Amino acid sequence: MSMLGQDSSRLDAAIIGYVSGPREFVSLLKPRVMSLVVLTALAGMLCAPEPIHPIIGFASLLAIAVGAGAAGALNMWWDADIDALMARTRSRAIPSGLVDPGEALYFGLTLAFFAVLTLAAAANFLAAGLLAFTIFFYVVVYTMWLKRSTPQNIVIGGAAGALPPVVGYAAASGGVTFDSLLLFAIIFVWTPPHFWALALVKSRDYERAGVPMMPNVKGPSRTRLEILVYSLLLAPLGVAPWLTGLGGRLYGAAAIASGVGMVVMAARVYRTREGSPATTAAMQLFGYSIFYLFLLVALLVVEHGFGLIERWGL
Amino acid sequence: MDDKTLQSNVALTADQLRNRRRRNFAIGLSVAFLAALFYAITIVKLGPNALRPMP
Numbered sequence: 530m531s532m533l534g535q536d537s538s539r540l541d542a543a544i545i546g547y548v549s550g551p552r553e554f555v556s557l558l559k560p561r562v563m564s565l566v567v568l569t570a571l572a573g574m575l576c577a578p579e580p581i582h583p584i585i586g587f588a589s590l591l592a593i594a595v596g597a598g599a600a601g602a603l604n605m606w607w608d609a610d611i612d613a614l615m616a617r618t619r620s621r622a623i624p625s626g627l628v629d630p631g632e633a634l635y636f637g638l639t640l641a642f643f644a645v646l647t648l649a650a651a652a653n654f655l656a657a658g659l660l661a662f663t664i665f666f667y668v669v670v671y672t673m674w675l676k677r678s679t680p681q682n683i684v685i686g687g688a689a690g691a692l693p694p695v696v697g698y699a700a701a702s703g704g705v706t707f708d709s710l711l712l713f714a715i716i717f718v719w720t721p722p723h724f725w726a727l728a729l730v731k732s733r734d735y736e737r738a739g740v741p742m743m744p745n746v747k748g749p750s751r752t753r754l755e756i757l758v759y760s761l762l763l764a765p766l767g768v769a770p771w772l773t774g775l776g777g778r779l780y781g782a783a784a785i786a787s788g789v790g791m792v793v794m795a796a797r798v799y800r801t802r803e804g805s806p807a808t809t810a811a812m813q814l815f816g817y818s819i820f821y822l823f824l825l826v827a828l829l830v831v832e833h834g835f836g837l838i839e840r841w842g843l
Numbered sequence: 844m845d846d847k848t849l850q851s852n853v854a855l856t857a858d859q860l861r862n863r864r865r866r867n868f869a870i871g872l873s874v875a876f877l878a879a880l881f882y883a884i885t886i887v888k889l890g891p892n893a894l895r896p897m898p
Contacts, residue, residue, distance in 0.1 A: 548855060550862035551869040584887045588880055643877070651884050 553627045554636055557605055558598030565823070566597040566693045569716060572826045573694030573709055575833035576775055577701035588651035589700040593693055596644035596660045600667040600689070602637035606630055607672050611738035617731055637668075652700035659699055663692040677739065680746040687720030688713075694826075708775050712829075715770075718763045719822050722756045722795060726815040729753070729798070730808050753799045756814070760795035764788030767825055777837055780828045787821050794818075 570593040574581055581589070605612065605623055613624035622628040641664050649657035671686030679685075691713045698709035725743050728735060729752055732744040743752040767788045771781030794814040801810040831837065855863070886893060 548859035548862045548866075550865045554866075554869075582887050584883050588884055591880070647877075647880070650881065 549622070549628045549632065553622045554602075556622050557602040557628060557633055557636060558595075558640075559601035559605075560598075562601060563594050563598050565819075565826075566690075567594045568823070568826050568830065569712070570594070570693040570697035570700075572829040572833075573697030573699075573712055574701045575830055576694075576708055576712070577698045579702050581701040585651050586701070589648055589656065589697070592644045592648035592651060593660060593696055593700075595640050596648070596664055597693065599637045599640035599644055600664045602633055602640065603664075603668040604672045606633040606637060607668070608676070609633075611677075611740060614738040615731070615734040617734055648696075648700065653703050655703060655705070656696050656700035659692060659696045659705075663689050663696060666692070678741065680741050680743045682741070683724045684721050687717050687724075690720055691716035708770075708773070711769055711773065711775065715763070715766050715825065716822065718759055718766055719818065722759045722763065722791075723815065723818040723822075725752050725756050726798065726811045726818065729811040730815075749802070753802070757792075757795045757799045760791050764792050767791075767821075770825075770829065776829055777832045779837065780825070780832055783824055783828055787824055790817065791821050 567590060570590055574586055574589065605621055608618075609621075609623040609630055612618035612621050619625065623630055623633055641661075645657050645661045645664075648660050667686070667689035671682065671689055675682040675686050694712035694716070695705060695709045698712070699705055728742040728744050729749055732742065732749070735742040736745045743755065747755075765788070768781060768784045770776035771778070771784055776784065794810075794817050798807075798810045798814050801807045
């Protein structure tokens with residue numbers, strides 16, 4: 530495209546700057562991640578002993594979702610340089626030139642501000658403070674600091690992804706309790722096997738970008754062992770809400786069965802180390818881990834949302 | 844070249860004009876939605892007191 534059009538005094542807008550549409554900005558929010566955040570926050574909200582007014586609940590969920598989206602946009606702004614080097618992230622809005630980095634930054638900051646403000650107005654200052662901390666932790670602690678400096682990046686950074694149910698619980702009840710911390714712990718322990726399964730397959734991508742993921746730094750064998758250890762921790766932890774009464778029998782049965790599945794899949798990743806079967810095993814674990822968390826959280830939502838525990842003792 | 848002169852000399856393509864229109868529309872819609880949401884939150888927070896006359 531020419532820098533100057535037919536009229537040499539008029540500059541070509543494609544050179545001057547970006548004019549991105551709403552779709553490109555929505556893609557900055559990482560909608561798929563947002564959907565899991567909404568579900569986990571909803572679970573936290575419904576697990577709280579105090580019922581929440583539907584409008585307050587809706588506004589709080591929206592604020593948490595937008596806050597998570599804002600953190601995603603700020604993450605993409607900061608990581609645009611390494612996103613451009615990895616096949617998995619190359620087509621994201623900033624590296625592909627669809628959104629101006631500066632606009633992404635202001636977009637993320639604006640959304641983060643309004644999300645925290647809305648949660649403070651709708652729910653309470655504790656929930657708003659926790660949301661602000663979650664955004665700060667994900668953007669500053671994880672994205673800017675840990676991601677490029679330690680193979681424990683997603684272990685510690687996983688706290689940001691584990692906080693939404695705590696925020697949801699605080700929005701409904703005004704407090705943080707053992708129950709909400711239990712939900713936090715499940716997602717926190719779930720994060721390493723989930724991401725490392727993907728990292729095993731995409732290790733060349735991460736190496737090219739200079740991101741010190743576990744398989745690049747400690748090697749695939751150590752990563753496989755850690756995946757198995759975390760899965761062995763996760764399976765009983767996933768059952769714990771049933772033992773404490775937070776989840777019903779339906780939840781308990783599903784947590785036991787799917788937890789066993791998680792360990793079996795992790796053991797398969799541990800044993801299968803060569804060629805395409807190893808890649809398949811890792812990708813299957815990655816997919817299964819999403820299903821596992823989705824199932825547990827969805828069952829908590831269903832049990833508490835429809836009062837299954839009180840009505841039928843489920 | 845100052846900003847005003849630069850702006851008046853930028854020729855946007857049809858796609859860019861459409862994107863700008865859509866973006867403005869989305870921002871307008873978001874602001875209107877936020878106003879409605881804050882109104883609803885206020886009414887819920889006031890509760891039954893909203894209907895009581897001032898003492």
